[in-house]
Amino acid sequence: MSEELHDVRLTVNGASHEIRVPARRLLSDALRHDLRLTGTHVGCEHGVCGACTVLVDGEPMRACLMFAVSAVDHEITTVEGLTHADGSLSPVQQAFAECHGLQCGFCTPGFLTTITAGLRDNPQPTHEEARDMIAGNLCRCTGYQNIVKAVERAAELGSEARTSTTGGAS
Amino acid sequence: MKPAPFDYRRPGSIAEAVQILAGEPNAKVLAGGQSLVPLLSMRLAAPAMLVDINAIPGLDAIEVEDGGVRIGALARHAAVLASPDVRRVQPLVPMALAHVAHATIRNRGTTVGSLIHADAAAEMPVVLSLLGGSVDVDGPSGRRTIPASELYVGPLESSLHHDEIAVSAFFPALAPGAGVAFQELARRHGDYALVGAAALVEGESVEVGYLSVSDVPTVVDLSGVDDADLGEAALAQLEPADDIHATAAYRAQLVRVLTGKVVRSAREWADQHAEGAR
Numbered sequence: 001m002s003e004e005l006h007d008v009r010l011t012v013n014g015a016s017h018e019i020r021v022p023a024r025r026l027l028s029d030a031l032r033h034d035l036r037l038t039g040t041h042v043g044c045e046h047g048v049c050g051a052c053t054v055l056v057d058g059e060p061m062r063a064c065l066m067f068a069v070s071a072v073d074h075e076i077t078t079v080e081g082l083t084h085a086d087g088s089l090s091p092v093q094q095a096f097a098e099c100h101g102l103q104c105g106f107c108t109p110g111f112l113t114t115i116t117a118g119l120r121d122n123p124q125p126t127h128e129e130a131r132d133m134i135a136g137n138l139c140r141c142t143g144y145q146n147i148v149k150a151v152e153r154a155a156e157l158g159s160e161a162r163t164s165t166t167g168g169a170s
Numbered sequence: 171m172k173p174a175p176f177d178y179r180r181p182g183s184i185a186e187a188v189q190i191l192a193g194e195p196n197a198k199v200l201a202g203g204q205s206l207v208p209l210l211s212m213r214l215a216a217p218a219m220l221v222d223i224n225a226i227p228g229l230d231a232i233e234v235e236d237g238g239v240r241i242g243a244l245a246r247h248a249a250v251l252a253s254p255d256v257r258r259v260q261p262l263v264p265m266a267l268a269h270v271a272h273a274t275i276r277n278r279g280t281t282v283g284s285l286i287h288a289d290a291a292a293e294m295p296v297v298l299s300l301l302g303g304s305v306d307v308d309g310p311s312g313r314r315t316i317p318a319s320e321l322y323v324g325p326l327e328s329s330l331h332h333d334e335i336a337v338s339a340f341f342p343a344l345a346p347g348a349g350v351a352f353q354e355l356a357r358r359h360g361d362y363a364l365v366g367a368a369a370l371v372e373g374e375s376v377e378v379g380y381l382s383v384s385d386v387p388t389v390v391d392l393s394g395v396d397d398a399d400l401g402e403a404a405l406a407q408l409e410p411a412d413d414i415h416a417t418a419a420y421r422a423q424l425v426r427v428l429t430g431k432v433v434r435s436a437r438e439w440a441d442q443h444a445e446g447a448r
């Protein structure tokens with residue numbers, strides 16, 4: 001049986017890609033297998049673990065619960081797209097490195113995308129809000145203490161960056 | 171963990187979607203996919219075709235109407251939860267939505283999709299049932315309104331015909347002086363609840379809706395019951411079931427505890443907001 005293929009144009013991290021995939025190709029698999037963007041990880045494939053979380057038009061969504069064919073009208077950002085153009089780490093990535101927010105790193109891409117959007121919407125979260133921000137993501141080895149610390153550190157780094165670019169004026 | 175092959179259609183209008191559905195008896199509507207895609211990936215469902223409604227314009231509207239608020243089929247849980255109109259007209263909707271999954275799931279999942287999916291462990295079918303809301307559906311023979319009381323026919327089964335599309339849901343407004351509350355117990359925040367309860371108190375009338383107790387959303391009338399007897403009176407009308415998540419006895423205990431709590435907090439809500447209005 002030959003399966004019907006669809007021509008799909010995906011916009012990922014600002015670049016446009018043409019792929020030919022069956023309708024059942026999950027967005028997570030399209031990113032990893034067709035576009036070779038293997039930063040997006042796949043754990044449970046049913047929406048529970050959060051490892052596959054990407055930003056769709058800036059909002060965190062599960063890549064394993066979307067089909068590539070349905071992603072055509074959207075701008076997708078993966079963990080690869082969080083790094084600055086010069087290769088330096090974003091505040092959230094920097095904070096994970098500083099706070100020991102990862103061990104094996106399997107869950108990390110989903111945390112980074114989720115927190116990036118979370119801090120954009122709420123740049124100065126309380127401790128409770130920082131915990132809530134990551135409540136939909138599972139980590140099996142680091143534990144959550146350091147990840148929460150990383151959220152709070154990333155908020156600090158973000159506000160330092162904002163003050164320095166605005167010349168200290170607040 | 172990959173879906174079986176299916177044909178894919180992405181219609182640009184409701185009329186086109188209805189026509190496609192009429193031509194393929196084994197087709198399913200794809201809205202947010204947050205319930206359907208896991209079922210496909212686990213191969214618990216293998217429809218011949220998916221009709222993706224995400225490209226149909228105008229379906230994401232949230233509008234205040236006479237007597238309530240109407241939520242379009244593509245309004246995401248997150249948009250409904252954030253809507254000041256919804257919060258003002260019917261505060262029970264955001265109270266319950268805050269317990270639906272995690273923010274990331276709410277960014278994609280739709281409130282109408284959750285109503286049609288008809289999971290007895292889901293929050294919104296209970297809210298619609300308790301408030302006496304309805305769903306508007308479009309099909310080959312035109313549009314019809316299904317009242318919540320006729321929507322839920324069995325576990326994961328709504329009375330929608332296979333060739334019909336739900337276009338919107340209507341949640342009636344909270345009457346002046348009335349109060350609402352929602353509480354649930356889940357193992358972790360964002361998980362499906364072991365038991366949840368929503369209360370609506372309006373003068374002498376007291377009604378409570380339950381999720382995860384029976385295999386359909388269930389509303390019981392507790393008007394005139396003494397406060398101390400609320401839990402037992404509710405249980406007299408319910409048959410909590412055993413499953414892998416909780417025993418029937420534990421569910422019964424949760425019903426006892428939650429019933430009194432939600433009724434009390436719905437009354438408190440009414441009192442606070444009556445004072446606020448003065």
Ligand SMILES: Cc1cc2nc3c(=O)[nH]c(=O)nc-3n(C[C@H](O)[C@H](O)[C@H](O)COP(=O)(O)OP(=O)(O)OC[C@H]3O[C@@H](n4cnc5c(N)ncnc54)[C@H](O)[C@@H]3O)c2cc1C
Nearest residue numbers: 047199201202203204205206271279280283284292293336
């Ligand atoms: C990890 C996780 C946790 C979750 N936790 C909860 C929770 O605690 N509480 C809760 O209530 N839900 C929970 N959900 C489910 C979530 O709320 C879904 O968004 C919702 O149940 C279905 O909405 P959807 O738009 O994603 O529908 P889909 O998955 O696209 O569709 C679900 C079903 O409804 C049908 N359907 C959808 N829209 C229409 C329409 N307009 N017309 C006709 N048929 C339609 C589809 O054909 C399908 O059968 C969870 C999901 C995940 C992945």
Ligand code: FES
Nearest residue numbers: 043044045050064
């Ligand atoms: S792989 Fe998508 S949520 Fe686990």
Ligand code: FES
Nearest residue numbers: 103105107139140
């Ligand atoms: S770092 Fe290993 S699972 Fe989170």
